[in-house]
Amino acid sequence: MDYDAIVVGGGHAGIEASLALARIGFSTLLVTQRLDTIGALSCNPAIGGLSKGNMVREIDALGGEMAHLIDRSMIQFRILNRRRGPAVQAPRAQADKFTYNRLAKETLEAQANLALFMDTVVDLTLDREQKRYQGIVTERGHHISSRVLVLTTGTFMEGKIFIGEWETPAGRLGEQAAIGLGTALRAKGFPVGRMKTGTPSRVRRSSIDFSAVEVQEGDRVMAPFSFDYTSVDRPSEDCYITWTNEETHRIIRENIGRSPLYGGKISGIGPRYCPSIEDKVVRFPERDRHQIFIEPEGIGTQEMYLNGVSSSLPEDVQHAFIHSIRGLEDAEIMRPGYAVEYDYIDPLSLYPSLESKLVDGLFIAGQTNGTSGYEEAACQGLIAGINAAQKLKGEKPLVLGRNEAYTGVLIDDLVTVGTKEPYRMFTSRAEYRLNLRHDSADQRLTRKGWEVGLQRDEQLTRLEEKLDRIEAVKDLLAARSWREKNALAALKMPEITIDVLKETVEGLSDFDEPTLYQVELDVKYAGYIDRQQRQVDRFERLEAMEIDPRFDYDTVEGLSSEGREKLKVVRPFSVGQASRIGGVRNSDVAILIVHLRRGGGRV
């Protein structure tokens, strides 16, 4: 055996997967088509956002790397939705994409147990029964073996880029696609489909008329995504805002037939939540303008990202419509926008551990599973890496609950319901959103990261100290009064903030801001959280009823035929997961419960 583990792909999923495996102690090889683009921010030069910022902090709490990378490369920081309520606030940062990219490669290079190799994987070797993974085959003819494999191909597997009538096999503009692997996997019986996504043009900073656009500044105080330190010191750059107009829309409408999407050249399904500008114009004809954020791609570059006008229209049309936009009349396009279509593998073919049901030892993560977004990719990469390591250790996989983490919601949705479009996280996908605040990610997940061997003892100690401080603040408040009222009770009132109490309650200002903030939210939301707890308890009881994935559903009498088929496809880890499968009836769940109670769930 050449390595314990191989990770294919050096994107956000591949980085986390390979670091997790190597850090836990397994000899790992990362194979990528291009070492120079490890951790590339292919689209938006930003990390975080609503629910995504929470996921970055979840990755950090488990012992992943993404938060460190963005903390050291951010060039603007903002907390989004300050006015919408704490449960849905999240951090977002603009990244200097060169720094991000370089730090990612540096981190991998500095990691013990981790080897990096530039080549393209074209096939997998399996055992004689085609049931067990054995190794990879590369374009240059290398055969490399390992005990487990994590596949993170992003948009590269049979990737094809479209700009108007022009198309080329590529995963990013100017970077060739990984040809062969998708075909090989299809031949092996994997359910491979096509998805599509897109990116806007980048224009030259010096060609923008800044007097005609609005400035969007970052927050005065930058805060780290990681729980490992309490402050970041980075430069803060401005972003800018402008809008499309009727003329822009007219140009797009008149040329819509030349779009590969509307012309029928692209068959892959694109994301509804991140539509191209031509989609927005067609679907919302009543709107006379659409917002565009102009974001710097980094320090030391002239390239500016036009967030909001992703397009695959021909370049002459892109030129025309961009020049119709206020502030961009003379904009010099440095890279055109384009659409990319790529192979993905239906995530219903995965277990909640992200291991394939078809081939033992093969884990799949990231965009290959039909998701979209750096954060979505990274958290899957981390979980796939952790679970590949768990498998090597012969231990149970780490499966996060929907009430524990957005990461849990994401993976559960993928492997239980599947996805028809590139899946992006939204806060509304989480039933127990109030429990998934970004500031509590460490409380939710640090211990789990420690249990799988990724978090160090000191992180666990740090968490315990934080929990102690939270309790100490609550005790202090309970013991003190505020205007003849118990201070803890006073904090329950909407208008009384912890800052108000700090002025008069002695000893309170000795505690750090994050602790005080947590106490404030815990107390203010207690009523809602209690109400939700009943549902959570119910949810957890069903999740706790485990089913062996190898369980033979044919031995259970009384299951509906559709339910039986669906259960055999998804092969859930728990009754809870079974109950979320479309087509599985309540009666099927009831029969399963009885069967399991009678000890029929073990193989």
Added chain:
Amino acid sequence: MSRYDTQDIIYALATPWGRSGLAVIRISGEGCRASLSPFFSSPTALIEAKNATLVHGYLLDEGNARIDEVVLAINTRGHGYTMEEAIEISCHGSIAVIQAILSLLGRIGMRSAEAGEFTFRAFIHGRLDLTQAEAVEELISSVSQSSRSLSLSRLEGRLRERIDELKESLLTLLAAVEVQLDYSEDELDEFVFPRHALATLIESIGSLADTYQIGRLYKSGAKVVLAGSTNVGKSSLFNLLLKEERSIVSPYRGTTRDYIEADLEVGGIPIRLYDTAGLRESEDLVEQEGIVRTERLIGEADLIIYLVDSTDLGHIPAEDGRTLVVYNKSDLVRPAADTLAISAQSGEGVDRLLKAVEDRLKRSLPDIGEGDLVIEGERQWRLLEGAKGALVRALELSDSVDVLDVVAVELAEALTNLGELTGEVRSDDILDRIFSGFCVGK
């Protein structure tokens, strides 16, 4: 989800809705005895009762007032139909008593059982054998049908459409809020909370829920009390009405023996008619007590027929929505032209009286306005009320504090309630609504 859960304490009336000598209400779930004991006259006896024993006593409301004299049949865990700790309440088969008990159980945190839920629990706990595959299949499919949309079978046609409409409006409202939570402030147009739409929705759900009174009236009936001085002919009228009406069950003495009650039906509305002790001053303590009870009965009545002797007018109360003044002995003295006159002796005018009773009962109901849409089931009503309550809290929250995350919690709770009526709403449905209704995404 609640359908798979066996942690809640559930209750249901096991005997048919309606009048009978005896009614049985079944309760199942761990801790049900402890939950009920504070509302039972012999709490210790209830808690300590052994399996398959009977406990006699009174059910009490929160104010310690007696609701009814009952016999409780106890099953401890591992026994009985559901194999759970269970109580069967045998109470008097009066609709008023049944309603009072069911309402108490709801208030003390038990949940109205869904169709087939007792059987479901029996099955879950292995009471029924899985090898009887066919029977199980049939049994469970009835549970699953009800769970897909429990009340669907009862929610026919236009009512179903109406609830779907309400759900649609709520979904649109929720999507408008969720989009604000799923996207950042600067990506969206200026947000104005759809206060008006929410207020309208609260009103619509409220007025649909209010039709429950109408449904309840047709289902549970109305209390009509015959009142008036002694010897105005109440008993004659009582007997006459019973004779006229063919759908009488049979008159029997009330447990308190102070009045006689009987059932009849007027214009499709089941009526419980009470012939009360005459209202007169009395020195007799027993009779005084009877008068107190009569007054209480009058207080609870949906309609009071106040009978006046045309030959000896005496006190005549003012007519109001709940009081119908009727002049008896029209055969002896011709009453004023615009009055409702009858002769309990000859039967003259009784038709008109019945029509007047029907009109009055219907008039006292909330204006339907929803056409013939009427909520009949207690469970449907509870779900609608639950939805309304959550929406009212959402409205208050949106007025007082500037945080949408908790407003969304309330809206989602309302949607869950409506979803239980017509089928579940998934987060995908909300996202679909967001994507089709809002131009979002950078």
